[in-house]
Amino acid sequence: MIRIVRTRTLREADAQAAELQDRAAAQLTRADELETALAESDQAAIYTGESLLQAQETIKRLQEDLATARDDLARARGELGPLRAQHLLDIEDRVVLRTLLRTARRQRDRADRVHVLFRNGQLHSLHATSDAAEIAAEAEGAPRSGWTAHAPGAALPSAAEVTWRIQQLPLGGVR
Numbered sequence: 001m002i003r004i005v006r007t008r009t010l011r012e013a014d015a016q017a018a019e020l021q022d023r024a025a026a027q028l029t030r031a032d033e034l035e036t037a038l039a040e041s042d043q044a045a046i047y048t049g050e051s052l053l054q055a056q057e058t059i060k061r062l063q064e065d066l067a068t069a070r071d072d073l074a075r076a077r078g079e080l081g082p083l084r085a086q087h088l089l090d091i092e093d094r095v096v097l098r099t100l101l102r103t104a105r106r107q108r109d110r111a112d113r114v115h116v117l118f119r120n121g122q123l124h125s126l127h128a129t130s131d132a133a134e135i136a137a138e139a140e141g142a143p144r145s146g147w148t149a150h151a152p153g154a155a156l157p158s159a160a161e162v163t164w165r166i167q168q169l170p171l172g173g174v175r
Contacts, residue, residue, distance in 0.1 A: 118165040121158075133166045 117124045117133040119140070127133040138144055142164040156167075 113168050113170050116167045116169055118162075118167065120163055121165075127166075130166055130168070137164045137166075 115127045115130050115133040117127060117137055119137075124140070125133070125136055127136060134142075134147055147166075152168075156165075
């Protein structure tokens with residue numbers, strides 16, 4: 001069957017066909033753009049997924065590090081108590097040592113002998129130093145000059161010969 005088509009109808013059909021072809025080309029272009037965007041989105045999703053996995057691994061590692069740090073902190077706190085106690089003991093030991101040193105120095109500085117002052121052969125007084133004995137004798141009227149030292153082990157002059165005499169005697173218990 002042959003159909004007779006008018007020119008106007010043919011032109012309208014051609015225009016519609018051209019329009020449909022233009023639309024189809026635009027749709028194909030749009031589809032290509034969407035396909036490209038989809039590929040980029042897939043790539044971004046893959047990258048985001050990888051980043052998420054890396055972030056999760058980092059979080060896991062940081063949580064392990066945090067747990068280790070907390071354990072170390074707890075251990076350090078546990079060690080701190082005995083260290084504080086040891087420090088206090090060390091301070092106490094230093095105080096006791098200082099006290100012992102002071103006591104030892106005092107005992108070392110104590111006289112190991114006494115100076116006995118005799119007047120006419122009779123015991124007059126005891127003194128820590130020879131100078132203190134001389135001062136006491138001078139206060140009782142002894143002359144300020146003329147004091148002589150007696151050599152240890154030498155014979156002592158008789159009491160009648162010497163009015164004032166200072167004799168060193170060792171203290172009992174002193175070695």
